Amino acid sequence: MNEDKSNRSLLADRIARPRFLYGTAWKEEATRSLAVLAIQQGFRGIDTANQRRHYHEAAVGEAITTAIEAGMVTRADLFLQTKFTFRPGQDHRLPYDPAAPIARQVAQSFASSLEHLCVDRIDSYLLHGPMYSDGLSSMDWEAWRSIEAIHDSGQVRLIGVSNFSVEQLQLLFEKARVKPTFVQNRCYAVRGWDRAVRNFCNANEIVYQGFSLLTANRGILACPELALIAKRLGRTIPQIIFRFAIDIGMLPLIGTTNAGHMRQDLDVFDFQLDQDDITKIQLLVAT
Secondary structure, three states: HHHHHHHHOOOOOOEEOOOOOEEEEOOOHHHHHHHHHHHHHOOOOOEEOOOOOOOHHHHHHHHHHHHHHHHOOOOOEEEEEEOOHHHOOOOOOOOOOOOHHHHHHHHHHHHHHHHHHHOOOOOEEEOOOOOOOOOOOOOHHHHHHHHHHHHHHHEEEEEEOOOOOOOHHHHHHHHHOOOOOOEEEEOOOHHHHOOOHHHHHOHHHHEEOOOOOOOOHHHHHHHHHHHHHHHHHHHOOHHHHHHHHOOOOOOEOOOOHHHHHHHHHHHHOOOOOHHHHHHHHHHOOOO
């Protein structure tokens, strides 16, 4: 499968993006080799964060350099996404001065990401999560205004948020000068596959990125109805989930470490789910 030709779409501003993202969280010393493997298997979107607690962003940069130097891809072929993470989400390996104002922390983290990834621009930059679980604080707004300023500079093409509730997303969207292009959330079937956030995204031309589609829904994966759909179509259950995610408007994020699974997960564009299948999956309850 050629992911570049069959697996790309255009956003409203004509910036090409992949239909899948390869997630690099929790891979530690295997990050470089797995990111290279993902590019070899066809992934062109890479997701990371400048949060050493859960990501190894510099190793992602090494993988990108390796892939480009080996002639697998050019920089223009890749869609690179990273994030700014507030101090509570970090460990002691900080990419900024914790005593600096939030706006300066964002600038320092972004500069560090450019260095880690060995690039002079980033395709998508996200606020990794709000400071608190309810509402948006002055720190959230200071971070977002700094992200908007980076967008204005041309060093990042698209901006967005992660781990936001629908109420927080609404607050941001109302007052943001540069509207978010992406929302990246952990997606639980028991919450209607994050229906409220997805509905807001659909209504406001925001792309919903869903992560943990498999690991957050292990009970759903065991449902007999899902097995029947997979058997009828001659596909794996993960393929059915990723096809379903695309059909309801998601950009799926995949973190598998297995080359065969990478190829299978990308290979979902030569079959269709009918509306009855989609409805059944939307209504699944874990066994």
